[in-house]
Amino acid sequence: MEQLLKKLLTATTATIAMLLIIIALSACKFEHQAPNVQPQTYSVPQKAAANNIQQAPIKEQISHEEMEAMRRQNQQLQQRSRFTSGGVVMILGIIGFLLFLSANNRWRHTLEIKNRQLERERNVVVAQNKQLSIERDRAEAASKAKTAFLQSMTHEIRTPLNAISGFTQILTMPGMELPEQDRQDYSTRIQVNTRLLTNILDDLILISHMEGDTELPPAEECMPLMTMAGAVDAIATVVEKGVKVDSQCNIPAEEKVMCHPRLVGIILAKLLDNAAKFTKQGSITLSLDHEADKMHFAVTDTGCGIPADKSELIFERFTKLDSFSQGAGLGLSIARMVAQHMGGTLTLDTTYTQGAKFDLIIPYIPKA
Numbered sequence: 044m045e046q047l048l049k050k051l052l053t054a055t056t057a058t059i060a061m062l063l064i065i066i067a068l069s070a071c072k073f074e075h076q077a078p079n080v081q082p083q084t085y086s087v088p089q090k091a092a093a094n095n096i097q098q099a100p101i102k103e104q105i106s107h108e109e110m111e112a113m114r115r116q117n118q119q120l121q122q123r124s125r126f127t128s129g130g131v132v133m134i135l136g137i138i139g140f141l142l143f144l145s146a147n148n149r150w151r152h153t154l155e156i157k158n159r160q161l162e163r164e165r166n167v168v169v170a171q172n173k174q175l176s177i178e179r180d181r182a183e184a185a186s187k188a189k190t191a192f193l194q195s196m197t198h199e200i201r202t203p204l205n206a207i208s209g210f211t212q213i214l215t216m217p218g219m220e221l222p223e224q225d226r227q228d229y230s231t232r233i234q235v236n237t238r239l240l241t242n243i244l245d246d247l248i249l250i251s252h253m254e255g256d257t258e259l260p261p262a263e264e265c266m267p268l269m270t271m272a273g274a275v276d277a278i279a280t281v282v283e284k285g286v287k288v289d290s291q292c293n294i295p296a297e298e299k300v301m302c303h304p305r306l307v308g309i310i311l312a313k314l315l316d317n318a319a320k321f322t323k324q325g326s327i328t329l330s331l332d333h334e335a336d337k338m339h340f341a342v343t344d345t346g347c348g349i350p351a352d353k354s355e356l357i358f359e360r361f362t363k364l365d366s367f368s369q370g371a372g373l374g375l376s377i378a379r380m381v382a383q384h385m386g387g388t389l390t391l392d393t394t395y396t397q398g399a400k401f402d403l404i405i406p407y408i409p410k411a
Contacts, residue, residue, distance in 0.1 A: 070314045108207075111298070128150055137267060152176050154340070155351060167285040188361075189410065190359055196243070196247075199243055200240065202236075203236035203240040204236075204240065205272060206233070206236040207233050207236050207237060210232050212231055212232060214226065214233075235281075238256070238281075243373075246373045246374070246377055249377055249381075250380070253380050253384060259303070259384060259385065259386075262301040262302055262303060262305060262408060263301065263303065264301060264410055265294065265299065265300065265302055265304040266296075266299055266300075267298070267300060267302075267338065268292045268294075268296045268331075269304075270307050270308055271329055271340075272290065273308060274312050274315055274329065275290050275315070277315070277328060278315045278316055278319050278327075281316070281320075282319045283323050283324070285324055286323070286324060286325060286326065286328040287327070288315075289326060289327070289328045290328070290329045290371070291330040292331045293330065293331060293333070294332070294333045295330045300338070300408060300409055300410060301408040301409070302385075302406075302408065303385055306381050306384070307340075307385075307405070309377070310379055310381050310382055310389065311329065311342070311403075313374040313377060314342040314375075314401050314403070315327065315329065315342060316374060317374055317375060318342055318346065320343035320398065321346035322344040322345060322398070324345070325344070325345025325346070325398070326344070326345055327342070327343070328341075328342070328343045328344075329341070333407060335385055335407075336407050337404050337405065337406065338406070338407045339402065339404050340404075340405075341392075341400060341401065341402045341403070342401045343354055343395065343398065343399075344398045345398040346398045346399060347399075348396070348398050348399050349364065349391040354390075357375050357391065358375050358376055359376060360372065360373060360376045361373065362375075362376070370390075375389075378403075382403060382405065385406075386405070387403065387404050387406065388402075388403075389401065389403050391403070
């Protein structure tokens with residue numbers, strides 16, 4: 044902006060100087076071109092005379108009419124000179140005004156360009172500020188999530204460790220006579236807490252692996268029925284007594300497909316473990332259907348159920364509807380993450396009111 048003002052001042056000074064020089068030159072020109080009117084002289088011829096006759100000066104005589112004619116001629120010349128000077132000044136003024144308008148337009152155009160550049164730069168700065176604000180909010184959210192994660196992990200890891208350590212000390216205490224039933228009960232508790240601690244560590248390792256490696260491994264040949272059977276057998280020891288665990292495979296038992304059996308097994312294990320945790324009576328059912336180019340797994344239980352307005356909240360990390368239940372609140376979050384990694388979906392069926400029902404849908408790729 045300062046450079047632009049300097050250029051404007053320089054251009055204005057140069058224009059004024061040029062106009063003054065032109066006016067001065069024009070005045071000098073007209074002054075030199077004005078005719079010099081000299082009075083006419085009339086002489087009387089000399090006659091030769093005798094040697095005794097002397098020559099005498101002849102006086103110029105100008106009549107009154109001739110003087111009046113000369114005066115009028117001088118007035119006309121002066122009027123013409125004034126008219127010519129005024130016309131020149133007017134023309135120079137018009138030229139100067141046109142030059143000023145031209146320069147003003149150029150300066151205005153330059154200012155408009157500068158203003159547009161400043162506006163673009165301002166928009167860029169505003170966008171950067173918004174992005175920085177978003178990044179700041181994300182960093183704050185990540186910091187809060189990290190704090191919540193550490194607090195939850197500290198509690199969830201310490202709880203089973205304390206149980207394992209306490210019951211192990213009781214069983215190995217010298218001179219401690221325990222009934223066989225109590226000994227079996229303590230051993231079972233140690234196994235349960237060991238399994239719980241192992242699951243927590245496995246979940247942490249799986250989350251780290253899924254977030255760091257987004258590439259999906261090649262599909263493998265597998266039998267869906269065998270994958271379902273392995274998941275059902277894994278939770279058989281943790282379900283409440285009297286709860287029936289059933290599986291329904293609605294595709295041919297010998298059919299083979301191309302999928303990722305390890306990832307599917309992880310999802311089914313998380314869903315069945317969640318169902319076993321909240322189902323105190325009734326049944327837990329794992330089913331499989333073939334729908335067009337999709338495989339539809341469903342885990343249905345007769346437990347306490349999940350409110351419809353919490354159908355998405357339960358898939359967030361460290362979310363526990365029952366704060367007194369075991370676990371770190373990572374199971375369903377990991378299950379959905381793995382499902383999305385496979386190109387599938389995992390949702391809660393809010394129309395089911397007899398408990399909870401989760402639907403896992405993944406691509407169906409028949410064996411070539």
